[in-house]
Amino acid sequence: MKQLFAEVITIGDELLFGQITDTNTQWISAELSKIGIRVIRKSSVGDDEQEILTILKEAESRADLIVITGGLGPTKDDITKNTLAKYFNSTLVLNEIALQDLTEFFKKRGRDLTEINRQQAFLPDKCTMIRNRMGTAPGMWFYKDNKVFVSMPGVPFEMEEMMRSDLLERIKTHFVTPVIYHKVIRTIGIGESFLAEKIESWEDNLPAHIKLAYLPSIAEVKLRLTAIGDVQEILEKEVGQEVEKLKSIAGNYIYGYDDEEFEKVIGGILIRHNKKVGFAESCTGGFLSYSITKIPGASSYFAGSIVAYENDVKINQLGVKPQTLEEFGAVSEQTVKEMARGVRERLKTDIGIATSGIAGPSGGTPDKPVGTIWIAFDDGVNVLTRKLQISWSREVNIKWTAMAALNLIRTTLDKID
Amino acid sequence: MKQLFAEVITIGDELLFGQITDTNTQWISAELSKIGIRVIRKSSVGDDEQEILTILKEAESRADLIVITGGLGPTKDDITKNTLAKYFNSTLVLNEIALQDLTEFFKKRGRDLTEINRQQAFLPDKCTMIRNRMGTAPGMWFYKDNKVFVSMPGVPFEMEEMMRSDLLERIKTHFVTPVIYHKVIRTIGIGESFLAEKIESWEDNLPAHIKLAYLPSIAEVKLRLTAIGDVQEILEKEVGQEVEKLKSIAGNYIYGYDDEEFEKVIGGILIRHNKKVGFAESCTGGFLSYSITKIPGASSYFAGSIVAYENDVKINQLGVKPQTLEEFGAVSEQTVKEMARGVRERLKTDIGIATSGIAGPSGGTPDKPVGTIWIAFDDGVNVLTRKLQISWSREVNIKWTAMAALNLIRTTLDKID
Numbered sequence: 001m002k003q004l005f006a007e008v009i010t011i012g013d014e015l016l017f018g019q020i021t022d023t024n025t026q027w028i029s030a031e032l033s034k035i036g037i038r039v040i041r042k043s044s045v046g047d048d049e050q051e052i053l054t055i056l057k058e059a060e061s062r063a064d065l066i067v068i069t070g071g072l073g074p075t076k077d078d079i080t081k082n083t084l085a086k087y088f089n090s091t092l093v094l095n096e097i098a099l100q101d102l103t104e105f106f107k108k109r110g111r112d113l114t115e116i117n118r119q120q121a122f123l124p125d126k127c128t129m130i131r132n133r134m135g136t137a138p139g140m141w142f143y144k145d146n147k148v149f150v151s152m153p154g155v156p157f158e159m160e161e162m163m164r165s166d167l168l169e170r171i172k173t174h175f176v177t178p179v180i181y182h183k184v185i186r187t188i189g190i191g192e193s194f195l196a197e198k199i200e201s202w203e204d205n206l207p208a209h210i211k212l213a214y215l216p217s218i219a220e221v222k223l224r225l226t227a228i229g230d231v232q233e234i235l236e237k238e239v240g241q242e243v244e245k246l247k248s249i250a251g252n253y254i255y256g257y258d259d260e261e262f263e264k265v266i267g268g269i270l271i272r273h274n275k276k277v278g279f280a281e282s283c284t285g286g287f288l289s290y291s292i293t294k295i296p297g298a299s300s301y302f303a304g305s306i307v308a309y310e311n312d313v314k315i316n317q318l319g320v321k322p323q324t325l326e327e328f329g330a331v332s333e334q335t336v337k338e339m340a341r342g343v344r345e346r347l348k349t350d351i352g353i354a355t356s357g358i359a360g361p362s363g364g365t366p367d368k369p370v371g372t373i374w375i376a377f378d379d380g381v382n383v384l385t386r387k388l389q390i391s392w393s394r395e396v397n398i399k400w401t402a403m404a405a406l407n408l409i410r411t412t413l414d415k416i417d
Numbered sequence: 418m419k420q421l422f423a424e425v426i427t428i429g430d431e432l433l434f435g436q437i438t439d440t441n442t443q444w445i446s447a448e449l450s451k452i453g454i455r456v457i458r459k460s461s462v463g464d465d466e467q468e469i470l471t472i473l474k475e476a477e478s479r480a481d482l483i484v485i486t487g488g489l490g491p492t493k494d495d496i497t498k499n500t501l502a503k504y505f506n507s508t509l510v511l512n513e514i515a516l517q518d519l520t521e522f523f524k525k526r527g528r529d530l531t532e533i534n535r536q537q538a539f540l541p542d543k544c545t546m547i548r549n550r551m552g553t554a555p556g557m558w559f560y561k562d563n564k565v566f567v568s569m570p571g572v573p574f575e576m577e578e579m580m581r582s583d584l585l586e587r588i589k590t591h592f593v594t595p596v597i598y599h600k601v602i603r604t605i606g607i608g609e610s611f612l613a614e615k616i617e618s619w620e621d622n623l624p625a626h627i628k629l630a631y632l633p634s635i636a637e638v639k640l641r642l643t644a645i646g647d648v649q650e651i652l653e654k655e656v657g658q659e660v661e662k663l664k665s666i667a668g669n670y671i672y673g674y675d676d677e678e679f680e681k682v683i684g685g686i687l688i689r690h691n692k693k694v695g696f697a698e699s700c701t702g703g704f705l706s707y708s709i710t711k712i713p714g715a716s717s718y719f720a721g722s723i724v725a726y727e728n729d730v731k732i733n734q735l736g737v738k739p740q741t742l743e744e745f746g747a748v749s750e751q752t753v754k755e756m757a758r759g760v761r762e763r764l765k766t767d768i769g770i771a772t773s774g775i776a777g778p779s780g781g782t783p784d785k786p787v788g789t790i791w792i793a794f795d796d797g798v799n800v801l802t803r804k805l806q807i808s809w810s811r812e813v814n815i816k817w818t819a820m821a822a823l824n825l826i827r828t829t830l831d832k833i834d
Contacts, residue, residue, distance in 0.1 A: 013630050014641065016456040017599065018447025020632065023438070025461075030435025039433040040468065044442075044459040047630075051457060058475065074610045075631045076620070108788075108808045116610050134809055136610075155633070157813060213436060279703075279724075285715070286698075286706025289724045293702025296778055296811060304730035306723060307696075307706045313721035313764055317734070347730055361713055394713060 004175050006032050007063040008042045009055055011070035011080050012154055015044040023156055024069045031163060036177040036228075037065060047071055052083045060147055065171065070154030072137035074116045081124070081140070084151055088142055090124035098129055098138045105136055127151075130166055134158040141170065148174060178228065181235035184215075185223040185243060186260060187253035188407055192216045195223075199249055206242060218396055219403035220262065252416050255407075263291050266406045270301035270351075273413045275379070278347035279305035279405075280318050280339035282330060282356035283373060288402040303349045308339065318342030331356050331368050333376075333385045340378035352378045353405050357388065359397045373401050377408040384408060420645065421592050423449050424480040425459045426472055428487035428497050429571055432461040440573055441486045448580060453594040453645075454482060464488055469500045477564055482588065487571030489554035491533045498541070498557070501568055505559055507541035515546055515555045522553055544568075547583055551575040558587065565591060595645060598652035601632075602640040602660060603677060604670040605824050609633045612640075616666055619659075627659060635813055636820035637672075637679060669833050672824075680708050683823045687718035687768075690830045692796070695764035696722035696822075697735050697756035699747060699773035700790060705819040720766045725756065735759030748773050748785050750793075750802045757795035769795045770822050774805070776814045790818050794825040801825060 008025045015022050022044060029039045040063060045051040052071075059066045071080030085092055099121035106113045120136050123129055130139030130150070135158040142149040150167060152159045187195060192214055196203075203212055209229055215222040225242060227235040247254060256265045270277060279288050289305040292298050306317045311330060314320040319342040320335060328334045336354040344352030357373025364370035373388040386408065390400055410416065425442045432439050439461060446456045457480060462468040469488075476483045488497030502509055516538035523530045537553050540546055547556030547567070552575040559566040567584060569576045588594075604612060609631055613620070620629055626646055632639040642659060644652040664671060673682045687694060696705050706722040709715050723734045728747060731737040736759040737752060745751045753771040761769030774790025781787035790805040805821055807814055827833065 013628075013643075014632055016446055016459065017450045017641075017643070018443045018445070018456070019599075019601075019641070021438075021440070021443055026435045026438050028435070029433055033434050039435070040463060041472075042433065042461040046457060048457075055458070073631060073633070075613045077628075077630050105808075108786075108806065110806055114610055114614060116614060134813075157810060161810070215436065281703075281706075284707075285710025286696075286703035286708075286722060286724070287710075289698075289703025290701075290707050290815075291703075293704075293724075293726065294812060294815065298702070299726055303727040304724045304734070305703060306734070307703070307710075307721045309710065309716055310720045310764075317721070317723070317763070346734065347727075395711060398707075398711070 004037045004065065004177065005040045005063045006037045006065040006067060007059040008039055009059060009066065009068045010042075010044045010154065011047060011052060011068060012044070013046040013077070015070070016046050024154065024159055027156070027160060028067055028069070028163070031168060032065075032067070032171075034180065034182055035168060035172055036180040037171070037175070047077050047079055049079055049083050049086070052080065053087055056084075056087050056149070060144075060149075064147060064175065066147065066149045068149065068151040069159050072120075072151065072153045074120055074136065080151060084127070084140065084142065084149070085124040088124060088126045088144065090126035092122040093125045095121055095123045095129050095138065097131070098123060101131060101138070102136055130162055132158055132162060133165065134161045139167070179230055179232050179235060181227045181229075181232060181239060182258075183225045183239045183243060184258050185225070185246060185254055186220060186256045186262070187223065187250065188220045188255050188262065188403065189411075190221065190250070190253045192221050195221055195250065195253070199246060202242075202245055202249055207238065210239060210242060219400045219407075255410060261295070262403065263406065264295050266409050267292065267295050267298060267301055269410055269413050275350040275413065276301055276303050277351040277353060277409065278303045278343045278349035280343035280352060280354040281305055281307045282309060282314070282339070282354075283359045284355045284398050284402050284405070285309060285359075287398050288353070288355060288405055291402045291406065303347045306343055306346070314339060318346065329368070331358055331372060331374060333374055333387070336374040336376035336385060337378070337383060340376040340383070344378050344380065350379055351409065352376075353408065354378075355401050355405055357397075357401060359401075360394045371397055373397070375401065375405045375408065377412055379412070382412055384412060419595075421454045421482065421594060422457045422480045423454045423482040423484060424476040425456055426476060426483065426485045427459075427461045427571065428464060428469060428485065429461070430463045430494070432487070433463050441571065441576055444573070444577060445484055445486070445580070448585060449482075449484070449588075450597055450599070452585060452589055453597045454588070454592070455597070464494050464496055466496055466500050466503070469497065470504055473501075473504050473566070477561075477566075481564060481592065483564065483566045485566065485568040486576050489537075489568065489570045491537055491553065497568060501544070501557065501559065501566070502541040505541060505543045505561065507543035509539040510542045512538055512540045512546050512555070514548070515540060518548060518555070519553055547579055549575055549579060550582065551578045556584070596647060596649050596652060598644045598646075598649060598656060600642045600656045600660060601675050602642070602663060602671055603637060603673045603679070604640065604667065605637045605672050605679060605820065606828075607638065607667070607670045609638050612638050612667065612670065616663060619662055619666055623659060624655065627656060636817045672827060678712070679820065680823065681712050683826050684709065684712050684715060684718055686827055686830050692767040692830065693718055693720050694768040694770060694826065695720045695760045695766035697760035697769060697771040698722055698724045699726060699731070699756070699771075700776045701772045701815050701819050701822070702726065702776075704815050705770070705772060705822055708819045708823065720764045723760055723763070731756060735763065746785070748775055748789055748791060750791055750804070753791040753793035753802060754795070754800060757793040757800070761795055761797065767796055768826065769793075770825065771795075772818050772822055774814075774818060776818075777811045788814055790814070792818065792822045792825060794829055796829070799829055801829060
């Protein structure tokens with residue numbers, strides 16, 4: 001089977017001034033890689049007609065698929081659409097569906113369509129429209145001499161939704177792609193190098209057509225197995241066997257597979273055990289609650305939280321004893337214990353989880369340096385605490401703590417060592 | 418003065434699979450931009466000789482300066498150095514200083530120089546070496562037909578140190594660079610297209626050497642003015658005058674400039690007015706609290722929050738009346754009002770802010786579709802409410818709501834219409 005090549009082009013002056021991070025190319029490359037398309041080049045150019053025309057021509061000479069993002073906004077500096085029209089000798093015509101989508105978009109927000117936005121419904125007559133469910137600029141699909149050009153908005157969530165709900169399928173249907181089977185095994189509670197050591201001999205014995213990649217992120221490590229072959233079912237079976245072997249070596253760290261988000265898995269565990277949880281947050285400052293509520297349907301297992309940043313709030317809203325704070329400090333095992341019990345009792349939940357620590361960048365002492373964090377779990381029967389000693393940025397420390405705190409729910413309810 | 422153009426090329430297969438984020442190009446672009454060199458294109462290619470030769474040729478035809486990172490490691494897959502030697506018809510010769518640096522590098526770590534690392538001291542005879550103080554691969558500076566090519570390692574801290582301690586000065590000395598001045602104006606509370614309409618005539622009357630770009634993100638739009646000229650002070654003054662004009666047209670939406678984060682600006686306003694705030698969060702589920710606590714030092718103006726996901730928590734922890742919930746529902750003006758007052762009273766803060774809405778994706782009704790969200794501000798004197806009707810993803814709806822809620826602090830305390 002012929003290997004398919006793609007190029008990703010991001011358009012926008014802002015990308016060249018170094019003021020914003022381009023996350024789109026990485027995201028797109030990863031998605032194309034999953035369906036067996038190899039990205040051979042990624043480029044960014046400014047909002048400049050000549051530059052765009054040149055790069056389109058270059059990309060066309062090398063790749064089967066050219067994916068473009070950016071420059072589709074309604075303002076004057078956005079020229080991608082007109083430049084594509086020029087490149088394909090195409091004229092702009094009103095697309096009725098696009099106009100309908102746009103009108104609907106503004107109506108939903110209680111506003112009339114402005115003339116400047118109405119212009120966004122005009123598309124080159126040689127393209128097929130790709131609907132934008134999250135914004136105002138429609139995407140475009142061009143087909144020319146066996147090459148496919150796709151243009152999408154640069155706003156990441158608009159682009160991602162467009163790819164997921166429409167484009168990836170369209171690409172798979174249009175091109176005949178080889179069979180690539182991915183399986184992601186999601187672990188928490190063990191660092192990348194420790195995990196690598198633990199599973200070394202398993203990794204060394206993987207069949208040649210199954211490749212392993214480590215994808216570490218905050219507090220977790222994902223392992224991705226990629227198998228290439230001809231028959232989906234065979235690949236699935238082979239990968240499944242390897243996963244079983246892995247489970248016997250590192251099963252305690254595995255919390256889920258593929259797209260199963262950690263927070264969703266935790267929700268599932270709470271539902272399975274029929275438990276409701278409440279949080280008492282100090283150093284995580286609301287992030288722990290946000291983590292669990294970002295999953296739709298969290299109300300069936302999450303009652304609420306007390307974000308107790310001030311000591312007075314810890315005392316009055318959570319019932320932490322003033323003498324505990326006095327004697328041991330807010331960042332202490334005793335305090336998080338009382339916070340966890342306090343939130344459980346006040347919010348009448350089955351489980352209370354608490355966090356208190358020094359997220360940084362300042363506020364540390366010789367005894368309790370930045371990154372000293374206590375977390376607690378209390379369900380009335382089991383009372384568990386953990387001390388974390390981490391040293392990332394404030395943001396990462398907060399996110400790490402939230403993951404570790406949620407992991408207490410998993411290990412305790414599912415009785416994992 | 419002639420505008421100088423640069424291209425940034427990053428080399429490495431790993432960049433194309435979407436597994437790692439390329440932060441080098443953004444960093445380099447920002448640094449070059451500061452010394453008046455305009456990056457006109459950024460590209461990534463794999464560790465492939467033909468691909469590299471092609472892109473070097475393309476870049477040479479367009480740019481004055483070509484900055485390359487990656488592919489300088491000691492292993493077989495790293496081919497940048499040999500490819501550059503080929504491109505410049507150059508042969509590899511032992512560079513004594515590079516050898517000394519390498520020997521020193523290994524000695525410091527208590528190791529002998531291996532043969533594979535000794536190879537790194539061989540450099541094309543047509544280049545000047547750039548010393549690497551943080552790693553083993555030296556950088557290279559090529560000069561050909563008025564064009565400069567620079568090759569550096571891909572490891573970010575090695576590359577950054579090389580640029581800072583040596584290259585940027587060398588570039589400034591070699592080229593006579595123009596002055597580029599950027600100013601970012603940050604707005605909130607108005608959509609991109611509405612803002613564009615409002616400031617259209619101002620935009621049309623900008624001097625030719627000052628360019629405007631719209632950078633929209635969740636709930637805010639940043640405007641970036643870029644001025645090119647010879648004298649920093651003149652550009653600053655000219656841009657300053659344009660900003661003043663803009664303020665008279667759209668000043669109410671401007672919350673800050675350049676790197677000023679919205680949440681930090683809100684913190685500054687609270688400090689300036691000497692006010693403490695507490696949040697009562699339903700649909701934002703903790704994100705509002707997280708937004709404000711992600712800024713170090715938030716404890717001086719943020720006391721805490723009640724995340725009241727369940728109605729019982731709204732009643733017991735915030736004092737919302739059961740009959741209010743019964744009669745108007747949790748997503749209503751009456752409920753958010755009571756929530757805002759409740760959190761202010763219970764946490765003894767100056768200001769209470771509340772959110773309640775349907776973040777989606779489900780849970781909507783004909784009367785209150787997904788994206789119907791109420792927010793409230795209560796400082797004991799002013800009680801304000803706003804209804805949002807938005808329709809992004811759950812995640813964006815939540816973030817949008819948090820921004821809108823924080824904006825109530827700005828508009829009320831600073832008396833902005």
